[in-house]
Amino acid sequence: MGEESKKWVLTVTAQTPTNIAVIKYWGKRDENLILPINDSISVTLDPEHLCTTTSVAVSPSFDQDRMWLNGKEFSLAGGRYQRCLKEIRSRACDYVDEKKGIKITKKEWENLHVHIASYNNFPTAAGLASSAAGFACLVFALAKLMNVKDDLGTLSSIARQGSGSACRSLYGGFAKWIMGKNDNGSDSIAVQLADEKHWDDLVIVIAVVSSRQKETSSTTGMRDSVETSMLIQHRAKIVSEVVPKRIVEMEEAIKNRDFPSFSRLACADSNQFHAVCLDTLPPIFYMNDTSHRQALSAFSPS
Secondary structure (H helix, E strand, O other): OOHHHHOOOOOEEEEEEEEEEEOOOEEEEEEEEEEEEOEEEEOOOOOOEEEEOOOOOOOOOOOEEEEEEEOOEEEOOOOOHHHHHEEEEHHHOOOOEOOOOOEEEOOOOOOOOOOEEEOOOOOOOOOOOHHHHHHHHHHHHHEEEEEEEHOOHHHHHHHHHOOOOHHHHOOOOOEEEEEEEOOOOOOEEEEEEEOOOOOOOOOOOOOOOOOOOOOOOOOHHHHHHHHHHHHHHHHHOOOHHHHHHHHHHHHHHHHHHOOOHHHHHHHHHHHHHHHHOOOOOOOOOOOHHHHHHHHHHHHHHO
């Protein structure tokens, strides 16, 4: 390949919001494929306020895959990043831009390297689902870059393999992550329950009381909870009625824009999630003193 043919660079930029679960995902039945032990429901936040912006570029002049996160180079050696890249590359389609003289066949995508620059406009790894927005944005941008034809449901199953909650961030409004039953994860995908216009007078306020990274990562915390917590067995295992019942009730509350039911269910599920964390060995503390005071004030009589 001559030097002239190596000069082109193809770039795509995408923006994906984070999401906050109102019925929590906590615990995996398969660590590698990131398959959850229960369904979950989330609300996707406004991308103008909390989002990840990711630019992906490909060029024959790139000699390796590279990534920058918030301006600092970040290793792509992790299995989750490589899994997402592999899945997208396997689905790439022929790309032709006659004006720029770019022609890439499906087979050639496998040997082209990508550069990725990602930026979060909110604290990273501080409990605001930065990995969810990050992997959703990465998968969506790569799919556009490589001319992938699959729908959002399929892309959600790929994003899930990077970060579980990422599958829900591909949709606006309200999304449900279906846990699925298949061992290969083919039916563990996200679906949209209602779009962002369905409940447009619902306002969500995010109060950042600390931008420090969590002392216990979600990956470690979930693994420890599944292995040691008795409460999580009651909450989320298939024999339990707790989460399945809440899922049905939350879907109905969203459908009817029933805020009293919506808030009651969200708070109850959040409290039980934190109880599971405390029931884990060693105990996990995701709420600080400020968070506790705010939680108490929210339930105090006015």
